[in-house]
Amino acid sequence: MRKLSIAALGVVAALALASCSAGDGGSGESATGDLRVWLVGTDTPQEARDYLIDTFESENPGSTLTIEEQAWGGLVDLLTTNLSGSDSPDLVEVGNTQAAAFTSAGAFLDLTADYDALGGDDLLPGFVEAGSYDGKFYAAPLYSGSRLVFYKKDALAAAGLSVPTTLDEYVSNGEALAEANPGASGIWWPGQDWYNALPFIWENGGEVATFESSGWKSQFSSPGSIAGLKQVQDVMTNASRAPKDANETNPQVGYCEGTTLQLSAPSWVKWSILAPLDAETPGCPDEEANLGVYAMPGKDGGAAQVFAGGSNIAVSAKSAHPELAKKALAIILSDGFQEIYGANGLVPAKLSLADTLGTDEVAAAISEAAGAARLTPPSPKWADVEASGALTDFFVQIAQGGDVASLAKDLDAKIDSILNG
Amino acid sequence: MSPNTSLDVAPGDVDGDRLVAPSQRGSQRAVKKPRAQFTPYSLLVPATAVLAAVVGWPLIQLVIMSFQEFGRAQVFGAPSPFIGFDNYVEVLTDQAFWLVMFRSFAFAAVCVVSTMVMGTLIALLMNALGKVMRLVLSIGLLLAWAMPALTATIVWGWMFDTGYGVVNYVLTRWFGLDYIGHSWLIEPLSFFFVAALIVIWGAIPFVVFTVYAGLTQVPDEVLEASQLDGAGPVQRFRLIIFPYLRSIFLVVFILQIIWDLRVFTQIFALQGIGGIKEQTSTLGVYIYQNSLGTGEYGTGGAIAVITVIVITAISFYYVRQSIKEEEL
Numbered sequence: 108m109r110k111l112s113i114a115a116l117g118v119v120a121a122l123a124l125a126s127c128s129a130g131d132g133g134s135g136e137s138a139t140g141d142l143r144v145w146l147v148g149t150d151t152p153q154e155a156r157d158y159l160i161d162t163f164e165s166e167n168p169g170s171t172l173t174i175e176e177q178a179w180g181g182l183v184d185l186l187t188t189n190l191s192g193s194d195s196p197d198l199v200e201v202g203n204t205q206a207a208a209f210t211s212a213g214a215f216l217d218l219t220a221d222y223d224a225l226g227g228d229d230l231l232p233g234f235v236e237a238g239s240y241d242g243k244f245y246a247a248p249l250y251s252g253s254r255l256v257f258y259k260k261d262a263l264a265a266a267g268l269s270v271p272t273t274l275d276e277y278v279s280n281g282e283a284l285a286e287a288n289p290g291a292s293g294i295w296w297p298g299q300d301w302y303n304a305l306p307f308i309w310e311n312g313g314e315v316a317t318f319e320s321s322g323w324k325s326q327f328s329s330p331g332s333i334a335g336l337k338q339v340q341d342v343m344t345n346a347s348r349a350p351k352d353a354n355e356t357n358p359q360v361g362y363c364e365g366t367t368l369q370l371s372a373p374s375w376v377k378w379s380i381l382a383p384l385d386a387e388t389p390g391c392p393d394e395e396a397n398l399g400v401y402a403m404p405g406k407d408g409g410a411a412q413v414f415a416g417g418s419n420i421a422v423s424a425k426s427a428h429p430e431l432a433k434k435a436l437a438i439i440l441s442d443g444f445q446e447i448y449g450a451n452g453l454v455p456a457k458l459s460l461a462d463t464l465g466t467d468e469v470a471a472a473i474s475e476a477a478g479a480a481r482l483t484p485p486s487p488k489w490a491d492v493e494a495s496g497a498l499t500d501f502f503v504q505i506a507q508g509g510d511v512a513s514l515a516k517d518l519d520a521k522i523d524s525i526l527n528g
Numbered sequence: 529m530s531p532n533t534s535l536d537v538a539p540g541d542v543d544g545d546r547l548v549a550p551s552q553r554g555s556q557r558a559v560k561k562p563r564a565q566f567t568p569y570s571l572l573v574p575a576t577a578v579l580a581a582v583v584g585w586p587l588i589q590l591v592i593m594s595f596q597e598f599g600r601a602q603v604f605g606a607p608s609p610f611i612g613f614d615n616y617v618e619v620l621t622d623q624a625f626w627l628v629m630f631r632s633f634a635f636a637a638v639c640v641v642s643t644m645v646m647g648t649l650i651a652l653l654m655n656a657l658g659k660v661m662r663l664v665l666s667i668g669l670l671l672a673w674a675m676p677a678l679t680a681t682i683v684w685g686w687m688f689d690t691g692y693g694v695v696n697y698v699l700t701r702w703f704g705l706d707y708i709g710h711s712w713l714i715e716p717l718s719f720f721f722v723a724a725l726i727v728i729w730g731a732i733p734f735v736v737f738t739v740y741a742g743l744t745q746v747p748d749e750v751l752e753a754s755q756l757d758g759a760g761p762v763q764r765f766r767l768i769i770f771p772y773l774r775s776i777f778l779v780v781f782i783l784q785i786i787w788d789l790r791v792f793t794q795i796f797a798l799q800g801i802g803g804i805k806e807q808t809s810t811l812g813v814y815i816y817q818n819s820l821g822t823g824e825y826g827t828g829g830a831i832a833v834i835t836v837i838v839i840t841a842i843s844f845y846y847v848r849q850s851i852k853e854e855e856l
Contacts, residue, residue: 183821183823187820212604348709350691361691491600
C-alpha cells in the first residue's frame with residue numbers, strides 16, 4: 108500500500124515536472140546550444156551540409172548543429188505537429204508553395220529586422236513574397252529549381268527527331284518516341300505528378316486559381332485550362348507508359364533501365380540519374396554522354412512557363428535558441444553556402460549568384476526555364492489544397508482517360524471550398 | 529484456532545455482567561471492511577491514471593475541439609471560438625462522409641468474415657496437425673503477426689507494383705494473362721482487394737492462436753462420445769466445439785470489427801503507392817486527411833468523435849455480452 112502510493116506520487120510528480128520543463132523553454136536563451144535543422148529531401152548536397160555544420164560550430168564554439176532529413180511526403184502535417192510542440196526544430200526548410208500555411212499561422216519567427224542582413228533585395232523576389240505575410244518577412248529563400256526535360260540523345264536521334272521548339276512539338280516528339288519504342292515512355296509521366304501539368308495549363312492561357320473580389324476562384328475548368336488539360340491527357344495516355352497512379356519519385360529507375368526516353372523533372376534529378384552504381388539509390392553514370400537536357404518549350408517557342416519549385420527556410424517561433432538559429436540562417440544565406448547549390452544545379456537564393464550555375468547545358472536550360480517560371484496561387488490555404496490530395500487524384504483520373512471537363516468542374520468546386528473555407 | 533473465529537464470541541459469552549451480542553461483532557467487521565475494499569481499488573489507480581493521461585485527456589481535448597473552430601492558426605496559438613454543432617452539421621450533411629462510412633463498414637465486414645472463417649479453419653488444422661508441422665505453422669503465423677503493418681503494406685505494395693511487381697510478372701509469364709503494366713490500385717474495388725489481403729493476412733494469426741488455445745480446452749471425451757453417436761465433423765464443430773468456444777469467438781469477433789473499422793496504416797500507405805484517395809478513404813484515413821491534411825482540426829475532430837461513438841457502441845455490446853456470459 109505505502110509503496111503503491113509512493114509510486115503514484117512519483118508518477119504525478121514526474122508528470123508535473125515534465126510539464127514544467129516544457130513550459131519554461133522560451134524564457135532566457137543561453138549563449139550555447141544544440142541546434143536542430145530540418146532539411147527536406149536529398150536536394151541539398153552533402154557538401155553544403157558539411158559546410159553548414161563546420162562553419163556554424165567553428166563560429167559558435169560550444170554549440171552544435173544537427174541536420175535532420177525529412178521527406179517531402181506529408182511534410183505539412185509533420186511541420187504542423189512539430190512546430191507547435193515544445194520540442195520544435197530550430198530551423199526548418201519548407202516548400203515555397205507550403206510556406207504561406209505557416210507564415211500566416213504564426214509558426215515562424217518574424218525576420219523582418221534581419222531582411223537586409225540576410226541579403227535584402229538580392230534575395231529571389233518570388234521566394235521572398237512566398238515567405239512574407241501581412242507585410243512581415245518570415246521565411247527566407249533557400250534555393251530554387253526549375254523543371255527541365257532530360258532525354259536520351261541516342262533515342263531522339265534514332266527516331267529522326269530533334270530538340271522541340273514548341274510545346275506541340277514536344278508532345279508530338281514524345282508520342283513518336285513511344286511509338287518507335289514499344290513499351291517505352293516517350294515522355295515519362297506518372298499520374299500523380301501534377302507539377303508538370305502546370306506549364307500546359309499556363310501555356311494554353313489557363314490559370315490555376317485567380318483572386319476576385321469575392322475570394323479565390325479555381326480555374327481548372329476555364330477554356331484555356333481545359334485545352335491544356337486535354338493536351339496533358341494526350342501525353343499521359345499516348346506518350347507515357349508510366350503507371351497511371353504512381354508518383355514521380357525515383358525517375359532514374361526507368362531512365363537507366365531504358366524504358367524512359369524523356370522526362371520532365373527538377374534540375375537536381377541529373378545527379379540521381381548519374382549517381383554511382385554503389386550509391387544507396389544507384390543511377391547509371393555511364394549514361395553521362397547520352398544524357399541531354401533542355402528547357403520545356405512554350406506554345407509559341409521560347410521557354411514554357413514552368414512551375415518554380417524550390418524551398419524557403421525559417422526559424423521556428425518555438426525555437427529555444429532563436430539567436431543561434433539566426434546565425435545559422437545567416438550562414439545558409441552566405442555566398443559560400445549558396446555557391447554550392449549553384450555548382451550542383453540548383454538556383455541559389457541570391458540573384459547575384461546566378462552565374463555560379465556555370466555555363467554547361469544544364470545551366471543554360473535552368474536560366475532559360477527560370478526566366479519564365481511561375482508560382483502556385485499565393486493563398487495561405489494553398490498548402491491545404493496540395494495536402495488534401497485533390498490534385499493528385501485529379502491527374503490520376505486524367506491519366507486514366509476520364510472526362511476532362513467534368514473532372515475539372517469537380518476539382519474547381521473542391522479547391523474553391525478549401526481556399527475559401 | 530485464531531481468536532477471531534466466531535466461536536469465542538458465541539452468544540452467551542460473558543463480558544462482566546453482560547452478554548456480548550453477536551451484532552457487535554458485526555460492527556467490528558464493518559470497521560474492517562472498508563479497508564479490505566480499498567485495496568482492490570487502489571490497485572486500479574496506476575492503470576486508471578495511465579489510461580486517463582494517455583486516452584482520457586486526448587479524448588476530452590478531441591471532444592472540445594470538435595465544437596470549436598480549430599484550424600492551423602489555432603494550433604499555433606490563435607483563439608479558438610466555440611461554434612456549437614457547426615462542425616457536426618458540416619460533417620453529417622457531407623455526402624463524402626457517408627460514402628466513407630459505408631465504405632468502412634463494407635470493408636470491415638468483408639475483412640472480419642474472411643479473417644474469422646480462415647482463422648478458425650487454420651486453428652482446426654493446427655489442432656489436427658502433428659507436432660512438427662504445428663510448430664512450422666506457428667512460426668509462420670508468428671512472423672506474420674510480428675511484422676509491423678507499415679512494413680507489410682510496403683512489401684505487399686511492391687508485390688503488386690504496376691511496373692515491376694512479382695504478381696503481374698507471374699500472372700503474365702506463368703499463366704499467359706496480359707497483366708503487363710496492370711495497375712492494381714487504380715480501381716477502388718481492386719484497391720480494396722489488395723488492402724483486404726494485407727489486413728486479413730495480418731489479422732489471421734491472432735484469430736488462429738486464440739481459437740487454437742480454446743480448442744485445446746474442448747474435452748476429448750465429449751468429442752469422442754459424439755463421434756461414437758455418429759456425429760460428422762461439421763456437426764461436431766457446430767454442436768460441440770462452437771458452443772464451448774462461444775465466448776472466445778465473441779471476443780475475437782468484436783475485436784476484429786473494431787480493428788477493421790478503424791484501419792489506418794494499410795490504407796494510408798497503399799494510397800501513397802497508388803490509387804485515387806477520394807475513392808478509397810476509410811474512416812481512419814478520412815479523419816487524418818481532414819485534420820492534418822487540410823488543417824481542419826475542428827471538422828476532423830467531429831468525424832473522430834462520431835467514430836468513437838460508433839466504436840464505443842460496438843464495444844459496449846461486447847462488454848455486455850461478456851458480462852452476460854460470466855453470469856450464466
